[in-house]
Amino acid sequence: MPEQSRTAAAVWSDPDFARAWLGADPQGAADLLELPRGIAAALVAETTPEPGLIVDVAGGAGKFLAVLLDAFPSARGVLLDASDTMLDRAKTDLARFGERVDFRIGDMTQLRAAGVPEGAGAVLSSRASHHLGREELHGFYREAAGLLRPGGWLINLDHIAPDDAVWDRRYRTVRTRFTPPRPSATAHHHDGPLPTVRDHVDGYRAAGVSEADIAWKAFYTCLFVGRTPPA
Template identity: 70%
Template sequence: MAERSRSAAAVWSDPDFAGAWLAADPRGEHDLLALPRLIAARVVAEETPEPRLIVDVAGGGGAFLSVLLEAFPGARGVWLDASPTMLERARSELARFGDRVEFRPGDMTELRAAGVPGDADLIASSRASHHLDRAELHGFYQEAAGLLAGGGWLVNLDHIAPEEVWNRRFRSARKKFTPPRPAGTHHHDRPLPGIEDHLDGYRAAGITEVDIAWKAFYTCLFMGRAAPR
């Protein structure tokens, strides 16, 4: 496990920290990420209407996987996260899907070591890879791409670092849409990757069909499709 990823995993394994984050995570009308999750499902469905296997990497409380499994009732899901607290929440949130979901503890930088199966039709991740540096991020994309079936999708809904002038604008405007998180409920010890870090990572992993399907303030929905085999 890379050093930066190891540090982040240790923080999220703290039950008090992870619990406080979950309690402060916006829901309902304040959840700005409900729309991009639905967009991801809709775009995938345009060309892959019946995915068989969906893997949610660093799946947290299970919000993204829940949307995807509802959109694709014939699919089974694999949930992966390093946090025991997130596992507890995800088991509760995803219980209605029964044996369609398999839960695996593990880090996003060691997908094969965690037992993530290959030939996935869709590998998704949400709000996790911004804890990686550029090299680790590219390593994640490389490993994830290698676990995709031909024509499979790699989807990442994550925060990015904008230029400073936009950082100031976004920080002020965002307060009108979402309540501020309490101090100490999020962990960023280094600058976040930027948009180009993500796009370069997709392309270096061999996924050249990549675009930003949605963007608001600091968060982008990156979507890419592997070439058919």
């Protein structure tokens, strides 16, 4: 595992930190990411009414996976995370789906080593890949795209670094009106700058997911969506 991933995995594997982060995560109407999660489900449904297998990489408590499983009642899910604490919470929060969900422990840069199956109709990730450098991010996209069946969806809802310092200043000035800052106990270190929009778009293309777009963006968070060529 590359050093940057190892450092991030160690942070999230700390039970006290993971519990503090989960406790501060917005719920219900306060969770502004419910909209892009719903958009992702609607886009998948537009072309793929029966995705079959949905893989949630670094899925945390399973919020994103839950939206997709609600949208596709016949689908089954695999949730992968490096944190036992996160997986325990996901097992509780996703218990209503019963045997439709399989839980795996593992790092997002080693999907096959963690036993994540191939043939997925959608591979999701959320608020995790910003810990990766550009090359590591592209490696993740290549491996994730390799798990998809023809016409499958690669979806990533994550934080980015603005290219423009002017916009960075503007966003920092106004975003707290809409997204209150997290408690200091949930702050975590990044070994390098966050990936940019260009890093993500280039990663999709390098993975062979040429049909890609940014379906939603607010401040520092983007919903990247892409579909592999149909058979």
